[in-house]
Amino acid sequence: MRRLSYVVLAGLLAAPLVARIALPTEPPVKAEPRSEVIVGCKETKLYHKADCKWVKEIDKAGTRVDFKSVAEARKAGLKPCEDCKPGG
Numbered sequence: 881m882r883r884l885s886y887v888v889l890a891g892l893l894a895a896p897l898v899a900r901i902a903l904p905t906e907p908p909v910k911a912e913p914r915s916e917v918i919v920g921c922k923e924t925k926l927y928h929k930a931d932c933k934w935v936k937e938i939d940k941a942g943t944r945v946d947f948k949s950v951a952e953a954r955k956a957g958l959k960p961c962e963d964c965k966p967g968g
């Protein structure tokens with residue numbers, strides 16, 4: 881009996897610890913300071929800030945691709961525009 885109660889006790893003590901370890905330790909999600917849209921161009925393979933002068937041209941050409949972030953545009957293989965320097 882003594883042994884059994886020890887096992888139960890050990891289980892009770894370990895349970896909260898295990899639960900804590902099992903939880904993913906996510907860092908607090910940092911909210912983006914500004915939700916800026918990144919505008920990419922399929923033709924030039926460049927990405928721009930939404931207020932860049934080239935965005936109008938991209939819209940005209942119909943080669944616009946929107947990205948949620950610079951990282952996403954980069955992942956798609958696009959390069960930053962040298963005029964508006966997005967994410968710089």
Ligand SMILES: [Zn+2]
Nearest residue numbers: 928932961964
């Ligand atoms: Zn630009």
